[in-house]
Amino acid sequence: MRLAWIALALLLPARAFADEPTPPPPDPAAPAPAPVPVHDPDSAADYRPQPMHKDIVVRVNRDRTTNNMLLIGGIAGAGALLGAVGVYYNLDSRDAAQRISPKMPTNQPWTSAQQADYDRAHSSGVKAGIFYGLGGAALVAAAVMFIVTAPGEEETVIHPHYAIAPTRGGAFVARAWSF
Amino acid sequence: MRRAWIFIALAACSPDIPNGSYECGPNEACPSGQACDGPTNTCVIASTATAFACDPAVEHDDNSPATATPLGALQCVSVVSSQAGCLAAGDGQDWYQFQAPSGCSALEVKISVSYPVAFEPLALVLTDLSSGAQLATDTACKNPPPGGEDSRCITQTIAPGNPYAIAVKPLGAGDDCDGKCNFNRYTLAVQLDTP
Numbered sequence: 151m152r153l154a155w156i157a158l159a160l161l162l163p164a165r166a167f168a169d170e171p172t173p174p175p176p177d178p179a180a181p182a183p184a185p186v187p188v189h190d191p192d193s194a195a196d197y198r199p200q201p202m203h204k205d206i207v208v209r210v211n212r213d214r215t216t217n218n219m220l221l222i223g224g225i226a227g228a229g230a231l232l233g234a235v236g237v238y239y240n241l242d243s244r245d246a247a248q249r250i251s252p253k254m255p256t257n258q259p260w261t262s263a264q265q266a267d268y269d270r271a272h273s274s275g276v277k278a279g280i281f282y283g284l285g286g287a288a289l290v291a292a293a294v295m296f297i298v299t300a301p302g303e304e305e306t307v308i309h310p311h312y313a314i315a316p317t318r319g320g321a322f323v324a325r326a327w328s329f
Numbered sequence: 330m331r332r333a334w335i336f337i338a339l340a341a342c343s344p345d346i347p348n349g350s351y352e353c354g355p356n357e358a359c360p361s362g363q364a365c366d367g368p369t370n371t372c373v374i375a376s377t378a379t380a381f382a383c384d385p386a387v388e389h390d391d392n393s394p395a396t397a398t399p400l401g402a403l404q405c406v407s408v409v410s411s412q413a414g415c416l417a418a419g420d421g422q423d424w425y426q427f428q429a430p431s432g433c434s435a436l437e438v439k440i441s442v443s444y445p446v447a448f449e450p451l452a453l454v455l456t457d458l459s460s461g462a463q464l465a466t467d468t469a470c471k472n473p474p475p476g477g478e479d480s481r482c483i484t485q486t487i488a489p490g491n492p493y494a495i496a497v498k499p500l501g502a503g504d505d506c507d508g509k510c511n512f513n514r515y516t517l518a519v520q521l522d523t524p
Contacts, residue, residue, distance in 0.1 A: 240342055243342035244342040246344075247342050247343055247344040247345070250344050250346060250360070251344050251345040251346060252346070252347070252350045252351075254350070255349055255350050255351075255371075256350055256351055256352075257352065257475070257476040257477070258351060258352060258476060258477065259351065259352045259353060259354040259355070259358075259446050259447070259476070259477035260351040260352070260353060260354040260358050260359050260360060260372055261354045261355070261358070262354075262358075264351070264354075264360075265354075265358065265360075267344075268344055268360060268361065271342060271343065271344050272343075274342070275342045275343065278342065
């Protein structure tokens with residue numbers, strides 16, 4: 151990057167104050183020249199690196215610890231597992247419910263077999279709800295823990311400086327960073 | 330769209346049983362929220378169910394062999410003679426009688442009674458009125474009726490020319506809703522044949 155800056159500096163056009171031109175010979179007919187201003191070292195351009203107005207802030211996220219990742223992953227996995235169990239009971243409940251939900255009159259009596267399916271549809275539906283709730287709670291807990299236990303970030307502020315120095319036929323541009 | 334179908338598939342897990350989808354099971358069993366409708370033996374919304382009642386047209390004073398309802402004249406090989414009947418609550422038995430035709434080389438009577446399973450199960454007894462002996466009691470039928478009915482059968486060789494009586498009575502083995510559905514309607518079928 152610095153090399154790119156240097157290369158860019160070399161390609162810049164020459165600044166007007168790079169070299170003073172050779173003074174022409176005095177013309178006797180000409181009026182007396184105006185007095186040449188005296189070079190004042192104190193008012194000369196300061197070629198020392200000057201601080202830039204805006205700092206560069208670099209933020210790097212810290213890595214999670216293995217234990218943290220295992221804990222959150224475990225809770226999330228348990229939530230997914232509980233949800234899967236909920237799906238199983240949901241499908242079981244749906245299967246039992248469909249067995250005893252006719253589209254038209256069956257001409258069959260309501261027997262203990264149908265009652266067993268009815269009870270299974272109800273109990274499996276309740277179990278599905280419980281497991282969905284537990285699984286959802288575990289997933290939410292994992293998400294909250296993921297946010298709460300975020301390791302934070304490391305911030306580095308870089309104070310850039312620049313300097314421009316006239317050279318013969320161009321200028322030298324430099325950039326420096328301090329931490 | 331697919332997600333919507335998955336949601337519907339997962340969500341639809343409650344039984345949806347329309348009114349009248351099922352006939353009443355034993356002991357007037359019906360799905361939750363429904364009750365047995367007495368006149369139709371079907372499970373209906375509980376608030377619309379009506380109580381069981383015997384049709385007065387099929388009730389007779391037939392509680393003894395002497396007052397039995399005649400089944401009419403039967404031939405040696407007869408057609409099926411059907412008779413609708415009803416045992417009201419507390420009615421212990423209905424009697425029917427027939428005369429076996431004489432002049433037949435051999436006779437066999439086939440008797441069946443079919444009834445809704447919703448109410449109290451019924452039984453059959455065949456009696457020879459000439460001797461007063463009980464000839465046979467019912468067994469399970471070879472071809473039970475479909476749906477919400479059950480049936481009991483008697484197949485018995487009888488003597489030509491003798492009078493016989495058939496009793497239809499409650500089985501008395503429970504399944505009467507603890508006494509709350511100790512009644513039933515039935516169809517009695519009698520046929521004579523050569524064994």
